[in-house]
Amino acid sequence: MRVKILGSAAGGAFPQWNCACPNCRSLRAGKFKGKARSQTQVAISADNQSWFLLGASPDLRSQIESTPELQPRFEVSNGIRQSPIAGAILANADIDHVLGLLLLRELQPLRIHATASIRRILREDNSMFAMLQRIAHQASWSDFTTGEIFPLRDSQDKDSGIRCRAFSLGTHFPAYVSVERQQALAANQASLGFILDCPPSVGESVGRTLLSATAGKRLAYMPAVPELSDELMGWFESVDVLLLDGTFWSDDELIRIQGSGQTARQMGHVPVSGPEGTLCKLAQLRRPRRIYLHINNTNPMLNEAGLEYRQVRDAGWEIAEDGWQFDL
Numbered sequence: 001m002r003v004k005i006l007g008s009a010a011g012g013a014f015p016q017w018n019c020a021c022p023n024c025r026s027l028r029a030g031k032f033k034g035k036a037r038s039q040t041q042v043a044i045s046a047d048n049q050s051w052f053l054l055g056a057s058p059d060l061r062s063q064i065e066s067t068p069e070l071q072p073r074f075e076v077s078n079g080i081r082q083s084p085i086a087g088a089i090l091a092n093a094d095i096d097h098v099l100g101l102l103l104l105r106e107l108q109p110l111r112i113h114a115t116a117s118i119r120r121i122l123r124e125d126n127s128m129f130a131m132l133q134r135i136a137h138q139a140s141w142s143d144f145t146t147g148e149i150f151p152l153r154d155s156q157d158k159d160s161g162i163r164c165r166a167f168s169l170g171t172h173f174p175a176y177v178s179v180e181r182q183q184a185l186a187a188n189q190a191s192l193g194f195i196l197d198c199p200p201s202v203g204e205s206v207g208r209t210l211l212s213a214t215a216g217k218r219l220a221y222m223p224a225v226p227e228l229s230d231e232l233m234g235w236f237e238s239v240d241v242l243l244l245d246g247t248f249w250s251d252d253e254l255i256r257i258q259g260s261g262q263t264a265r266q267m268g269h270v271p272v273s274g275p276e277g278t279l280c281k282l283a284q285l286r287r288p289r290r291i292y293l294h295i296n297n298t299n300p301m302l303n304e305a306g307l308e309y310r311q312v313r314d315a316g317w318e319i320a321e322d323g324w325q326f327d328l
């Protein structure tokens with residue numbers, strides 16, 4: 001399985017349009033030791049031909065244009081309009097995570113894997129998403145539930161060979177979802193993390209199960225982790241690469257910088273630092289390559305000249321950058 005990190009910042013990207021925090025100011029002034037980042041977007045492929053998006057970021061158009069593998073390949077048999085993007089798997093209904101779907105609307109066939117709750121928010125409450133359903137076989141939606149192992153399929157229902165297992169991470173739906181609607185939805189379908197693998201033998205894989213002894217190497221995609229349960233930490237030890245929520249350095253980061261607002265935990269993110277932070281709590285993690293993703297522009301670990309960056313790197317963690325690629 002090939003994994004490409006197209007975007008690595010939290011919502012708003014880095015720098016953020018309305019932010020003059022020390023990081024954003026310094027980057028704009030050309031004095032920052034560190035990189036700008038677009039909003040989190042990961043793409044995976046079992047065959048390097050057909051690609052699946054983990055979420056669909058608002059920066060997707062430019063992310064596709066900077067990634068040749070995701071650009072249309074002209075073939076006479078397929079015509080002018082086609083795309084290597086076979087589908088998307090949605091981890092939540094946040095605007096930063098789903099807005100890119102609207103950018104993929106040009107009558108292009110697409111498979112969208114989502115929980116029933118996320119599908120209903122987008123399709124039943126947000127009429128703009130009807131643009132994905134203008135013709136037959138445009139967007140094909142497939143529901144999944146947490147704990148279930150499901151294959152990623154393309155718009156033609158072809159099995160990609162990649163298996164996914166979804167974990168319920170948080171129970172909060174986005175603020176734009178009405179209270180009445182939230183009451184009609186399943187809270188455990190609000191915010192998810194995924195463990196994905198690609199069993200060695202594609203095609204004959206119906207009987208194979210994800211996370212069995214015969215499974216391929218595993219990727220964990222956990223962009224919004226509100227709590228580190230023992231169960232979740234146990235799963236982390238079973239993967240080869242962990243892409244983990246690195247949104248905030250400290251719990252009161254936004255409050256200190258803005259003068260008001262919510263804590264990291266109130267926003268559904270365990271901070272990186274502190275005795276209960278991910279760096280400390282996961283210090284014993286041995287197996288996976290550990291990479292922080294979904295990093296907010298205020299996070300001091302973005303500054304490669306800073307102590308926080310050094311602390312993270314010394315602990316064996318990496319901080320994702322746009323354009324990274326690796327094979328599992």
Ligand SMILES: [Zn+2]
Nearest residue numbers: 019021024297
């Ligand atoms: Zn900022």
